[in-house]
Amino acid sequence: MFTFRQVYTFSYNLFQFSGHTWILANSIARFLTFGRDALADTFYSVGFVMSLCQLLSILELFHIADGIEKARLLPRFIQVVEKNLLLMVVIMLEEIQSKPVVCVLLFLWNILDLLRYPYQLLCVLDTPSITLLWACYTLRIPLYILSVITEAVTIYQVLPFVGPSAAFLVLLKLYLPLLAVGASVTIWQLLRERQQHLDRWNKKMKRK
Template sequence: MNKKFNMQQKSGRGAAQEMRCSLGFVYIFSYYLLQFCGHTWIFSNMTARFLSFGFDALAGTFYFVGVMMSLCQLLSVLELFHIADGIEECQLFPRLVQVVERNFLLFLIISQEEFQSKTVVCVLFYLWNILHLVRYPYQLMCLISTPSFNMLWARYTLTIPVYILSVITEGISILQVLPYYESQGTNSVCVPFPYLLLAYLPVLAAGSGLTVRILLRERSQALDSWNRKTKQG
């Protein structure tokens, strides 16, 4: 009787575990797909406007895609919980740095109406979207099949120089917004903010430097793993 009860209990636990795994798969697949669709829409919209209106389209970038970009960046905070819960296999530090720096730039600097029409905003959005449009298809493919070597190479090689360019652009954005906050010196709330932005620059450089180092190590491990599988096959 006890054996039968224990077998039923183990069977129930196995079914519950399988259901949790299935729900986790559906959730993470839906998340990656939603982010991919969102960034694809942003990239397509920006490109279509640029091809139609040329450089005149740059000033209206935030007006047309800012809401979608803000939504996608807010959703990216969930990725920190994905890594912490083990849903996504990735190192937490580089993802934390990227999520924090992008949301910081987006909601504290680019959200300023006087800054939204600057060309650097369009450049920054393009670089962010390139990173996401490389990463999310790779993550989706990892869930359902084995990614091709080209996808793996783009995920672990192309993203590194693009990420470095995005960090440089973020630094330029901070330097360009400083005069605006300095002109608000009569506002007691804004007085210390330029100093906080200046203090953030070395933090951004240090965090991104460590992130690049981790990304290079991940690239080496991923390519070595691919080479071993190729030799075994």
């Protein structure tokens, strides 16, 4: 018999998994159909669903704080803030939405999330997979580094479109070093989290 917490957690992860799967499938289908021309309006096609998924990801901070999800709060907080702030910038500046870098960024974000949500779904069902565990906590580290580099490139390409808004321009320039510091802390925390999860799995297998 599932508890309310388990039903909620399963539903949340299933929604996120379905949303990101739709985004990725839609983006790939458009690219296969229209080629490079599809890059120009990818954000128009998937931006709403992507924004909704990222907005709801704020709930994960409460999940971790409440013990619903066993993960480190700091790296997840940094990642959630990074994505939502950058999405707000992209949404506000229509000129940047058609840039190929935005399409690449959305692709990397989706791959990162599609590594995590299937594993969490299996954890809710108490049927974790070592393959998904390894992929979730190993592959996401280089992918996260690539996504941070892409975020920095996106911010750099945003700067010419900011216009006369000096305050906004200063904030964006300040964001770049903060992004580097936050990414460094996150990578360190992700490496520790990976080691802890793999050690816990090995201990579990030895007890069996």
